[in-house]
Amino acid sequence: MKLDNYITSSTARVKSDKNVPRANFETVKAIAEKKLHEAQAARSKADLNGVTVEFYGNSKHQKDFWKLNWKEAPDSSHPDARIYSAYGVEGREPTAYYCPETHESVFFNTEYYGQCKSWALGMAAAIMEEKRNTHSIHGACVDVSGKGVIIVAPTGTGKTTQAFKLMELPGGRIVGDDWVYIDHNEGEQLRHLVGRQPEKSLYMRTETQMSKPWLRKIFDKSKCENITTTKESCEFTEGLTGCKLTSGKCVFDEGLHWCLLRRDDKSPPEVHLDADGAIKVLRKGEYMVRPGAGPKEMWGKLASEPWYNPYLLLLDHARQEQFFRRMISKFDVKCILLNTGVDSIDGTHKRIISTLDDT
Incomplete structure (x- = not known):
């Protein structure tokens, strides 16, 4: 029996900036969106205890784990937070960015799901603390x-x-x-x-x-x-x-x-x-x-x-x-x-x- 085991190029959390101003974040998000548009990347919405987090990425590995990990949110639901995960972006080191103002994250050139999962939880936590006393x-x-x-x-x-x-x-x-x-x-x-x-x-x-x-x-x-x-x-x-x-x-x-x-x-x-x-x-x-x-x-x-x-x-x-x-x-x-x-x-x-x- 062969183990279904995917080896990612980054096997741990990549370097990150968790407090990116909105104006700066829009710049890195645009780079990610361009790559994802070219790759015809798919979107998937997850329901994290009533908070809708959308994953938009071109890594099949991350998407597969995402869909296995979370309960699916309705297509009609409005995302409370988003993750943009662009793999194969030239000139970018593996890095993650978070914008507290918009509850959005961008990942460049990392397929490691562990960090993707933890940031989804972190974004949902910020929303639930602020709006739901949770x-x-x-x-x-x-x-x-x-x-x-x-x-x-x-x-x-x-x-x-x-x-x-x-x-x-x-x-x-x-x-x-x-x-x-x-x-x-x-x-x-x-x-x-x-x-x-x-x-x-x-x-x-x-x-x-x-x-x-x-x-x-x-x-x-x-x-x-x-x-x-x-x-x-x-x-x-x-x-x-x-x-x-x-x-x-x-x-x-x-x-x-x-x-x-x-x-x-x-x-x-x-x-x-x-x-x-x-x-x-x-x-x-x-x-x-x-x-x-x-x-x-x-x-x-x-x-x-x-x-x-x-x-x-x-x-x-x-x-x-x-x-x-x-x-x-x-x-x-x-x-x-x-x-x-x-x-x-x-x-x-x-x-x-x-x-x-x-x-």
């Missing part, structure tokens, strides 16, 4: 017999692992493994918060199958992107079986109750946080850059990702703090900070279950 959170969301758990964590701390262990419980169900919306207007009416996510099919890291073998058959039948399938094509092998990145250990992105995960060898395994404590951790967004997850010069060093959300294109710290503080203070959302560096996977899982049982 908070977008970068995290996994699980329903356990009607109780919601959101796991927010930097890459490599165990997010996906813990989400799937909760899913395997009786009454467990994955809502999403990467993104969740919280509508605070709805919360005021219902007197509790509801987590939702916009994806029709989840865009997941295939390493997940290493701990969940049942996923292998699903991945084998799915469209894939930039999967290393042979030792010869991996730049990090060391000897017959070693790995330069992890010293022989495979580490992967594992990148209502609310869990924050961290991984170090000093902090206690569990800390219960009030609103002030949670805001301090989230706003700082400190994490260790893991090998393969960022620029090589940053591997093993501390970096900052405010609110642990790299998808936010229009970052409003005051707004983020307001949303998170209301979740904890007004809606009594319990928040625990768990350290997966000093506890086992099962130990961390039991701590989450204990918090669920106490409510």
Whole structure:
């Protein structure tokens, strides 16, 4: 069986400008539109929880993933945001541009779908924050017999692992493994918060199958992107079986109750946080850059990702703090900070279950 695996020339996020003035943006958009018109590129509208985002691009790979990823919006719907993705533009380095004034993005010479997906979410998040009092959170969301758990964590701390262990419980169900919306207007009416996510099919890291073998058959039948399938094509092998990145250990992105995960060898395994404590951790967004997850010069060093959300294109710290503080203070959302560096996977899982049982 041959894996449907597309290798893109850019295998990670390309350099970007997320605050392009409208006048300047119109210039780069015109260049993209000219290429797309010549290529007779297709358009596709997606419904991201009521926000219509239109993709206009000439990469079949991106378009295929786009249509698999999102629910389709009606042709008659007016786009709230647009992505123009022009591949094969001469004289342009792989670059991405975002204009906050128009909620539009332009991609030049990159087919990597991961960035396309995250910017679609980022544009929708900006609109939903501004117009619908809806908070977008970068995290996994699980329903356990009607109780919601959101796991927010930097890459490599165990997010996906813990989400799937909760899913395997009786009454467990994955809502999403990467993104969740919280509508605070709805919360005021219902007197509790509801987590939702916009994806029709989840865009997941295939390493997940290493701990969940049942996923292998699903991945084998799915469209894939930039999967290393042979030792010869991996730049990090060391000897017959070693790995330069992890010293022989495979580490992967594992990148209502609310869990924050961290991984170090000093902090206690569990800390219960009030609103002030949670805001301090989230706003700082400190994490260790893991090998393969960022620029090589940053591997093993501390970096900052405010609110642990790299998808936010229009970052409003005051707004983020307001949303998170209301979740904890007004809606009594319990928040625990768990350290997966000093506890086992099962130990961390039991701590989450204990918090669920106490409510």
